[in-house]
Amino acid sequence: MGRAPCxxxxxxxxxxxxxxEDAKLKDYIEKHGTGSNWIALxxxxxxxxxxKSCRLRWLNYLRPNIKHGGFSEEEENIICSLYLSIGSRWSxxxxxxxxxxxxxxxxxxxxxxxxxxxxxHQLKDQNGSQQPTVSKRALIKGNxxxxxxxxxxxxxxxxxxxxxxxxxxKMIPLVSPxxxxxxxxxxxSYTLQDxxxxxxxxxxxxxxxxxxxxxxEDCSRISGIDGGMDKEALESFLGHRNTYFPHQxxxxxxxxxxxxxxxxxxxxxxxxxxLDNNIVxxxxxxxxxxxxxxxxxxxxxxxxxxxxxxxxPRRYFGLQ
DNA sequence: AAGACCAGCAACCGCTCCCAC
DNA sequence: CGTGGGAGCGGTTGCTGGTCT
Numbered sequence: 001m002g003r004a005p006c007x008x009x010x011x012x013x014x015x016x017x018x019x020x021e022d023a024k025l026k027d028y029i030e031k032h033g034t035g036s037n038w039i040a041l042x043x044x045x046x047x048x049x050x051x052k053s054c055r056l057r058w059l060n061y062l063r064p065n066i067k068h069g070g071f072s073e074e075e076e077n078i079i080c081s082l083y084l085s086i087g088s089r090w091s092x093x094x095x096x097x098x099x100x101x102x103x104x105x106x107x108x109x110x111x112x113x114x115x116x117x118x119x120x121h122q123l124k125d126q127n128g129s130q131q132p133t134v135s136k137r138a139l140i141k142g143n144x145x146x147x148x149x150x151x152x153x154x155x156x157x158x159x160x161x162x163x164x165x166x167x168x169x170k171m172i173p174l175v176s177p178x179x180x181x182x183x184x185x186x187x188x189s190y191t192l193q194d195x196x197x198x199x200x201x202x203x204x205x206x207x208x209x210x211x212x213x214x215x216x217e218d219c220s221r222i223s224g225i226d227g228g229m230d231k232e233a234l235e236s237f238l239g240h241r242n243t244y245f246p247h248q249x250x251x252x253x254x255x256x257x258x259x260x261x262x263x264x265x266x267x268x269x270x271x272x273x274x275l276d277n278n279i280v281x282x283x284x285x286x287x288x289x290x291x292x293x294x295x296x297x298x299x300x301x302x303x304x305x306x307x308x309x310x311x312x313p314r315r316y317f318g319l320q
Numbered sequence: 321a322a323g324a325c326c327a328g329c330a331a332c333c334g335c336t337c338c339c340a341c
Numbered sequence: 342c343g344t345g346g347g348a349g350c351g352g353t354t355g356c357t358g359g360t361c362t
Contacts, residue, residue: 056330111328
């Protein structure tokens with residue numbers, strides 16, 4: 001048995017919204033809000049529209065501070081970077097661009113941005129200035145794929161959440177970029193290319209950058225991977241601070257107010273989220289090595305594998 | 321001038337997620 | 342804990358206006 005429809009499809013109007021309908025919807029929501037029930041809303045206003053349609057109209061067109069068209073170069077870069085990191089998770093991408101809707105970004109990507117990048121790539125091929133270095137078969141997750149190495153855009157990995165997204169595309173940022181304060185001054189930035197071109201056969205998972213423990217007494221006390229701490233290490237590290245230690249969380253990602261740590265089930269480690277709590281030393285003045293490789297990387301030395309990761313991380317991570 | 325084609329974008333559809341009960 | 346239903350999301354459709362032939 002199929003699911004019951006959200007409204008009577010035969011009696012609702014479809015297609016473009018008239019100015020009168022827009023006015024009714026806008027006027028009502030501005031006065032009363034949505035009441036967190038979109039399904040009931042059209043009946044209240046006397047609109048012959050599906051509740052979902054009302055929601056979409058409001059979110060994508062009528063609500064205040066919506067920007068349409070005219071994407072700046074900076075916005076394009078953000079979209080490209082995030083698409084490369086997390087794929088077509090438009091709502092999350094939209095969350096990084098104030099005033100933009102997921103629909104708008106999705107349309108912009110599908111109609112302009114994707115083609116723009118493709119054209120840029122093809123132009124380079126034609127000019128021969130940056131010929132593909134390899135075209136060969138690669139073994140990815142058991143599948144043989146013929147792929148071309150391309151000049152995928154560089155993605156600067158400057159923030160904690162950049163790392164999060166790279167390692168676990170399903171992981172949703174805990175705070176908005178406006179509110180987010182990086183707990184650690186990494187003291188460097190590097191590109192995705194840099195990262196995957198490094199040799200490694202590690203198959204462990206970690207997130208933030210490696211801290212060169214040889215140059216930092218404090219850092220040397222942090223065990224775990226790349227600055228994250230397991231429960232034991234954290235207890236040891238914080239033992240003298242009379243610190244409340246949280247229970248093992250059940251959710252994938254949980255924030256604890258004190259001592260300001262986030263447990264990441266993906267890594268099974270605790271990560272500092274608040275510099276003010278002085279949980280982890282400020283490493284900005286210390287020497288930081290580029291991060292060690294930390295996801296399943298056997299075979300990443302293969303250029304064709306690199307290109308797949310660069311071009312389509314979601315496929316690489318098995319999300320498609 | 322008119323039909324074909326194309327790009328842009330608003331809106332719809334159907335699925336999953338999440339939460340209240 | 343299971344279920345139902347609303348919210349949210351991403352893929353797709355189809356309309357419109359512009360350009361090409």
